[in-house]
Amino acid sequence: MHEMSIALAVVGQVEEAARAGGPEADGRAVERVHLRVGELAGVVPDSLHFCFSLACEGTVLEGAELRTEAVPGRARCGPCGGEWDTGMPPRLGCPRCGGGAAELLSGRELQIAAVHWADRPARPTVPEEG
Incomplete structure (x- = not known):
C-alpha cells in the first residue's frame, strides 16, 4: 500500500x-x-x-x-487548445477535435x-x- x-x-x-x-x-x-x-x-x-x-x-x-x-484532472489539447476535465478513468482524447496530443494541466x-x-x-x- x-x-x-x-x-x-x-x-x-x-x-x-x-x-x-x-x-x-x-x-x-x-x-x-x-x-x-x-x-x-x-x-x-x-x-x-x-x-x-x-x-x-x-x-x-x-x-x-x-x-x-x-x-x-484537467488536460489541454495541443492542436486546438481546448481544455477539459479528464475525469476517472481519465479521458485524454480531446472532446472538441478528437486529437490525442493532450497535455495534463492538473x-x-x-x-x-x-x-x-x-x-x-x-x-x-x-x-x-x-
Missing part, C-alpha cells in the same frame, strides 16, 4: 520543518496538515487518512488531523499545502528501551 509510504514522507517532511525550528514550529505540536491530492495521483483518500494516523504516532504530529483537497498533485501548528507544545518523544 503506497499510501503508507506517502504518509511517512509527509510526517518526515513536517518533522524536519519542526526540527528546523522556524517561527511557526517553535517546539509546538502539529494540529492539522492540509494536502492537495490530484485525482490522477493514484491515492485512495481513506487509506491515506488511516495510514497518516498510524504514521503520526510518537511524533510531533501525534493526534494531528489530515485534510485533503481533491484536485481534478490532477497529479501530491503536495503539502499547509501545516497548522497547535498552541500547545509537542509531547517529547521517549526512546524505547530495548
Whole structure:
C-alpha cells in the first residue's frame, strides 16, 4: 500500500520543518496538515487518512488531523487548445477535435499545502528501551 509510504514522507517532511525550528514550529505540536491530492495521483483518500494516523504516532504530529483537497484532472489539447476535465478513468482524447496530443494541466498533485501548528507544545518523544 503506497499510501503508507506517502504518509511517512509527509510526517518526515513536517518533522524536519519542526526540527528546523522556524517561527511557526517553535517546539509546538502539529494540529492539522492540509494536502492537495490530484485525482490522477493514484491515492485512495481513506487509506491515506488511516495510514497518516498510524504514521503520526510518537511524533510531533501525534493526534494531528489530515485534510485533503481533491484536485481534478484537467488536460489541454495541443492542436486546438481546448481544455477539459479528464475525469476517472481519465479521458485524454480531446472532446472538441478528437486529437490525442493532450497535455495534463492538473490532477497529479501530491503536495503539502499547509501545516497548522497547535498552541500547545509537542509531547517529547521517549526512546524505547530495548
